[in-house]
Amino acid sequence: MARPALRVDAVLVQAVIAGALSFAHLHDLAAAAGQTGWKAWAYPVSVDLLLVAAWRRLRADGPSRLAWCWFLIALVASLGANVATAGLLDLDDVPAWLRILVAAWPALAFMGGTLLAHSPADPPSAPPAPTAPAPDSAPEMGPGPAPVTEPARAPEPVTVPEAEETPALPSAVPVPAALVDHARKVADDHHARTGARIDTDTLRARLGVPSHLADAIAAQLT
Template sequence: MARPAIRLDAVLVQAFIAGALSFAHLHDLAAAAGQDGWKAWAYPISVDLLLVAAWRRLRSEGPSRLAWCWFLIALVASLGANVATAGFLDLEHPPAWLRFGVAGWPALAFLGGTLLAHTAHAPETTPEPDRSAPAAPESVPEPPAVTEPEAAQVPAAVESPALPAAEPAPTVPAALVDHARKVADDHQARTGSRIDTDTLRARLGVPPQLADAIAAQLV
């Protein structure tokens, strides 16, 4: 059996180089702020893990204020270290605010990681019906009884009013059905249960009728 050929991906190589440089800058900044030994190496790991956790939350559950907030905090921490180690700060005599920020980062990162791991994404809520509209009458009065002479004057066949035609089912593009199937498979893999129509509609951002049509094709 032939072994698969090892191919170098330029994007992965670039990502590895950029990650290594950012890791080194965070380590140098933490060491300059008084965090020596293993603590200086733990800071870049903490920043990168928080950045990855927030990005994974955005990819798996969609945009949310919580995930965007912690993604930007970790991104600013990483970019700030890259800029600070480029000669804009005197790392031989770091300012007090830098020492304060580095010392307080573990508590901030712990809070962000806990919220990202244990805060569920709130699904879209269905709007409540308008309670200001007049309520329907509880009972409808019965029509007066028709006597035999009056019944004789009633025509034998009375045409009933035509009922409105049912709205045709919306046409669902094949690409949208494939995307919905991937979303449903991902939901079942994570939760162990099939995705319901309301959750599918919230994840796809489509109207209720279109969501029902898509769910019918996923059965």
């Protein structure tokens, strides 16, 4: 069986080159701000990892204010370092405010990574339940002709068969399709992390919905 020929992906090569240039610019800026040795190499890793973590949170759990906030912070830090090394700043005489920002970045990146890893996703707001239309009022009847009276008769006994009671069917809970899709993503993520199917209580806690709505969503996931 012939082995497939090695193909070079132009997009991947371009991404590697762009990442290496951005990595070098962040290293040069950190070194110029007084971070020497291994610390100057750790700054590019911290910025790029925070950017990737925020983007992964946006792709996995959908748009959220937390993920967008840290994605923009990491993007501004990366773009700012690339622009600053383009000759706009004298790297031999870095201003004090830039030294302060570079020195404060590790604490900021640690807080951002911790919040992205341990904060639950914002549950989607469930649409309000549709309200039943009000019944139309019966039209008023005008005065009609007087009824004709008939002589009273003895009522005949009528045998009424006993009707069998039909069991009441449970009322169906309307579940939006977007909420079911989001619940399916949460269930798949839970199964991938734990190896077991998600139970109703965990699903209700992750989605932040009432118990009856969580039961209806779980029934559609099976």
